[in-house]
Amino acid sequence: MNGEAKSSLSGRAMRWAIALTEEKSVTGTGGEASFGPWLADELRREAAFRHAETWTIEVEPEDGRHCVAMLVRGTGRATIVLTGHYDTVTTRDYGDLEDLATQPQQLTQALRKTLAMAEAPAVRRARDDFASGEFLAGRGLLDMKAGLAAGLAVCAAFAESTKAAGNFLFIAVPDEENNSVDARKAAQVLTEIAGEHELDIFAAINLDAIADDGDGSKGRVIALGTVGKLLPTAHVVGVPAHSGFPLSGLNAATIAAAIAARVEWASELTDDSRSLPGTPPSLLSIRDGKSGYDVTTPAAAFATFNVLSYRRTPDEVLERFDRLCADAASACLAELKRRRHFQHGSAAIDLLQTIPLHRYEAVLDRLDAEARSRLGAVGASLAAGDLPLPEQCRLVTD
Numbered sequence: 001m002n003g004e005a006k007s008s009l010s011g012r013a014m015r016w017a018i019a020l021t022e023e024k025s026v027t028g029t030g031g032e033a034s035f036g037p038w039l040a041d042e043l044r045r046e047a048a049f050r051h052a053e054t055w056t057i058e059v060e061p062e063d064g065r066h067c068v069a070m071l072v073r074g075t076g077r078a079t080i081v082l083t084g085h086y087d088t089v090t091t092r093d094y095g096d097l098e099d100l101a102t103q104p105q106q107l108t109q110a111l112r113k114t115l116a117m118a119e120a121p122a123v124r125r126a127r128d129d130f131a132s133g134e135f136l137a138g139r140g141l142l143d144m145k146a147g148l149a150a151g152l153a154v155c156a157a158f159a160e161s162t163k164a165a166g167n168f169l170f171i172a173v174p175d176e177e178n179n180s181v182d183a184r185k186a187a188q189v190l191t192e193i194a195g196e197h198e199l200d201i202f203a204a205i206n207l208d209a210i211a212d213d214g215d216g217s218k219g220r221v222i223a224l225g226t227v228g229k230l231l232p233t234a235h236v237v238g239v240p241a242h243s244g245f246p247l248s249g250l251n252a253a254t255i256a257a258a259i260a261a262r263v264e265w266a267s268e269l270t271d272d273s274r275s276l277p278g279t280p281p282s283l284l285s286i287r288d289g290k291s292g293y294d295v296t297t298p299a300a301a302f303a304t305f306n307v308l309s310y311r312r313t314p315d316e317v318l319e320r321f322d323r324l325c326a327d328a329a330s331a332c333l334a335e336l337k338r339r340r341h342f343q344h345g346s347a348a349i350d351l352l353q354t355i356p357l358h359r360y361e362a363v364l365d366r367l368d369a370e371a372r373s374r375l376g377a378v379g380a381s382l383a384a385g386d387l388p389l390p391e392q393c394r395l396v397t398d
């Protein structure tokens with residue numbers, strides 16, 4: 001590519017990156033809902049895309065959020081999909097500068113002023129980066145509107161070249177920072193789009209950023225693989241007790257906390273690729289099943305973890321997760337029994353040898369079987385049935 005073409009490519013990418021950032025689109029807000037139609041209009045208005053076909057795809061009727069698709073034709077059927085998300089995380093963490101969060105130039109200047117006095121190493125690096133003139137700040141600019149902008153600049157250059165072989169299908173989607181409903185929707189309709197427009201899709205490039213804590217060169221690569229993500233969750237069912245008689249029960253939240261402490265950063269769930277160290281697992285959410293304050297110990301608790309993997313299958317990850325949960329629960333039970341030793345009176349856990357662990361599918365199967373054999377009795381507490389506790393220890397009400 002010659003120098004002129006390169007500078008028009010980067011100039012265009014910068015213009016789009018700023019324009020897309022200025023149109024605020026925080027996940028779950030009205031801005032996210034209006035961004036799709038806005039982007040489609042902008043693409044239709046762009047001179048370079050006057051021969052391109054642009055349309056929106058609503059995720060569900062009445063959902064309000066849209067994928068934006070644009071087909072830029074060259075010749076033949078071979079097609080590359082360029083895709084990425086346009087929603088962003090919140091702007092709240094900009095604090096006093098929140099009003100400027102989606103104004104890249106003003107925000108960058110304001111940040112430079114704010115950072116002028118501080119001396120922490122990270123601040124010094126940020127200050128040097130900004131001083132170089134090579135960096136722009138902005139909510140969602142890196143993750144990932146600049147990626148979309150790069151894709152659009154390439155599409156524009158392609159649209160302006162004569163009789164270029166192949167086609168580009170650009171697809172921007174919302175909801176990546178949440179549940180990825182629209183990316184999943186786009187994946188479903190891709191075959192339909194290919195059929196309708198007579199395209200052979202042979203490659204898809206995710207335009208999102210790659211984290212690079214160094215000089216930025218790693219952030220410019222196209223990765224040929226991706227890291228897999230699972231959200232294993234432990235749902236702990238305990239035996240609630242009045243907090244005046246805690247030995248009569250088994251606190252679900254305590255066991256969940258033990259599991260959280262065991263799984264956090266566990267090497268057993270850290271999967272490296274051949275060339276990169278793995279990211280350790282971390283707790284994303286922990287909560288009990290209560291809807292408000294009362295003096296009964298929690299009957300149920302959940303702990304959800306972020307687990308990334310390069311090579312392990314979901315089954316292998318779940319097996320490892322099971323083992324860690326079982327370890328944590330039995331260590332917690334043993335410790336509670338040790339403490340119980342110094343107390344008076346009988347305790348429910350004296351009768352408990354282990355805390356049984358079941359996979360979700362097994363619980364469902366068992367519920368199905370129970371429902372078949374005892375019509376209408378499914379509401380019974382499954383885990384309490386699993387625990388060999390005397391009847392009076394199952395539930396103590398306030």
Ligand SMILES: [Zn+2]
Pocket residue numbers: 085143144176208209
């Ligand atoms: Zn992203």
